Amino acid sequence: MTSQLNEAQRMYLLSWASKRKLPRSGRSGQIRISAYLLGFVIEGEGVILLDGVLHKIKPFQLYLLVPGMVLDIPEGSGSFDYYVVRFEPMRLSRSSGRCEGELLPMLLGPLSPGLLPVHRPQSMLQAFERLHESGRREAARHSFSGRLQLEQLLHELMRSDPPAAAVDxxxxxxxxxxxxxxxxxxxxxxxxxxxxxxxxxxxxxxxxxxxxxxxxxxxxxxxxxxxxxxxxxxxxxxxxxxxxxxxxxxxxxxxxxxxxxxxxxxxxMKRGTLKVAVASSLSLHDHLTSIEIEPVCTVDLFRYPGQSDDEYAGRLADQLKRLREAKPDLIVADEYHAEFEEEFKRTAAPVFLDFSVWDWKRNFEQIAELVGREREASEMLTRLYIQAEITGRELRRALGSERLTMLQVNHRTVGIQGRANHPLNELVYGELALKPCTQTPREVWRLEMPPEALPVLEAEHLFIHQHHVLAGSADRYRELTGTSAWSAAEAVKQGNVYDIPNWFAMSWTPLGRQRIMNELRRTLGRADDAR
Structure with missing residues (x-):
């Protein structure tokens, strides 16, 4: 039979089709692919690494796997059910009036290994169901009907991929x-x-x-x-x-x-051997630590509210002395240290990260490039993504319909953390997909107000950080806890109020985000056990 595909001599044989679950028996591990496989996810969610590339598994995704690919299943990555079809690409040739077939060492055609686009999920599901039914019957595996179904599916995939939006x-x-x-x-x-x-x-x-x-x-x-x-x-x-x-x-x-x-x-040119110091109020030294570089010196020269002139002058002089004595080649600094640029230049070349857009990941990747650790940064981001997927799934299961709110109390106001536009908000309400309460603002990253103006919070869990303690945030906190809105808050009535460290600064670094996720698991896991 002549193949329905784009070359007369090419054909595809159906070896088998089955329905499976990954990971098997809840085990993590590594699988080296040794055959041509099409996998169609039908239920569940998870995370895999395919040749080192991270994929978030969802229903109705389709993957083409080819010999030599490596599939890694992280521990706790979730489980999913899928149809899998094994097939063999062949080429037919005619010699001396005889038709001969040979297995192809590689898959020819426009399909690329990895995730494939699916534009008609229902018809794709039906196609895999038919192949599964054919593959279960031994006689149907190499039959005309089984091969015809497989070639129809591959033909559909090859022609259904729409062209990308063209640049002029x-x-x-x-x-x-x-x-x-x-x-x-x-x-x-x-x-x-x-x-x-x-x-x-x-x-x-x-x-x-x-x-x-x-x-x-x-x-x-x-x-x-x-x-x-x-x-x-x-x-x-x-x-x-x-x-x-x-x-x-x-x-x-x-x-x-x-x-x-x-x-x-x-x-x-020297980036692989640079001695790096950090001047930051946002824990930027964690960026370096997460890519296996220890800063030669870390300073925070920001004048926090509540410090006296003498206290700050002594602290500033001591830290600048330590910075000079460390003799760094490079000083990585945040925007809170812009006023010290000329001072830094007398010691080493300063690099000020761009905070005009609050993109913690871009800053992390910039630091990694400056010290020649791009690969380590990529690996760290992959681990972080996997942890967020696993943690988010666990927390959503534990919380059910319950909501959480984050407050920051400083020496002037109380702030309700918003749903977006800040690394912490994007982690909690975006990546972890936890539910905010109605009073959580949508458009602003934080809504600040005097304690007496705080509305009644409907959230069942309340996380609070007291900021600028030296300047009197404890006084604002006492005022807050004395209001009628505080007493009426659902989290207060249930006893689910938690003091937290400065998650707002920690969320700017990979290690800080890991710590936040671990603290959420410990805290909300205990709350779930108590119920």
């Missing part, structure tokens, strides 16, 4: 041109001409609309990425690298590099 063809031409000719001096007029005989302003507007950036910004990004790779090479010289990536001036290249990467090219 003129912009595509300019992108390709920049990637090929980044070493040359390129002008907007040249790029506009390459794109399709456009004017410079019209091309710039189109480019920004399609890519979200300007042509020059994109070109410099391409040059810097090539520059970083070259600087990692043995015996690299900044002047030669600058010329190689399209900069006539070593000085201008270094300035652009510093602006985009955060450090000078010469310091970037």
């Amino acid at each position: 063809e003129r912009v595509q031409r300019s992108l390709a041109y920049m990637n090929l000719h980044y070493k040359q001096k390129l002008s907007i007029e040249q790029l506009a001409e390459t794109a399709g005989e456009m004017s410079g302003p019209a091309f710039s507007r189109l480019f920004r609309h399609e890519t979200g950036t300007t042509p020059i910004e994109y070109l410099n990004r391409v040059r810097m990425e090539h520059g970083k790779r070259m600087l990692n090479g043995k015996d690299a010289r900044v002047k030669e690298v600058a010329a190689e990536v399209g900069f006539r001036s070593e000085f201008y290249f270094s300035r652009m590099f510093q602006r985009r990467v955060g450090v000078s090219p010469s310091l970037y």
Whole structure:
């Protein structure tokens, strides 16, 4: 029979089909794939690593697995049921009037191993159910009907993948041109001409609309990425690298590099051996610890409310002395230390992380790149994602319909933590998917008010941090607990009020997020046991 697919000599044999569960008997472990498999998830949720890439398993997902792939199942990753079909790709050839078949060493065609798109889940489920029924019968495994069903399924997959949204063809031409000719001096007029005989302003507007950036910004990004790779090479010289990536001036290249990467090219070349200090009020030293680097010095120079002039002056002088004596090559600092930039420059090159967008992960990845630990950072983020999936599932099961709210009490106000726009909110209400109460604000990251203005909180669990204790947060806390709204709060009536450390700062780092999740499991696990 001629295959229904795109080559007359290609065909697919159905070996078997079955319905299974992963992980088997609740065990974690590693599975090396030795055959061609199609797996369709039908029930349950979990987390797997497929060739080191993290996947969150959900119903109606479809995976193509090929020989040599490695499937890792983390401990506590959840369980899921799935249909699995094993098949063999073959090629038919005619020789001397005879038709011969041979197994193909690799799968030909447009399908890529891993997660495949599913646009019609119901029809996909029915197709796997039919294959499962055929695969259960020994006689049907290599039968005409079984092969026909399999080829119909593969044909559907090959033709159902819709093309990605296309970037304007003129912009595509300019992108390709920049990637090929980044070493040359390129002008907007040249790029506009390459794109399709456009004017410079019209091309710039189109480019920004399609890519979200300007042509020059994109070109410099391409040059810097090539520059970083070259600087990692043995015996690299900044002047030669600058010329190689399209900069006539070593000085201008270094300035652009510093602006985009955060450090000078010469310091970037030493990133694997740098001595790093941290100046932070947001526990940024945990970023380094999580990628197996110990800072040579950690300081916090922020003046916290409640400190006297003499206390702060003594503390500041002591910490700056320790910083100088540590002799770091690099100082990683947060925005609370911007006023000390000139002071830091007398000791080492400072890098101030960008907090204009509250993206803790981007800052973590930037620090990892500065010290040459990108792989360790990626592994840490994968572990963190898996922990969030497992912890969230456990907590949601323990809490059921119960809700939680987080408060911060400082020396002036009480703040109800919002549902988004802050690393802590995104962890608790986003990644862990725990339920907020009605009074939890949707749009702002925290809603602050005097203690007497706090509404009655409907949440069954209340987590409170007292901030700036030296300045008098204990007084605001006493005022809060004396209000009628406090007495009427559901968590107070049930005795589910918990004091917490500064989760608001801890949530900015991977290790801090791990600690928050562990504390939630311990606290809410005990509450669940008490019920």
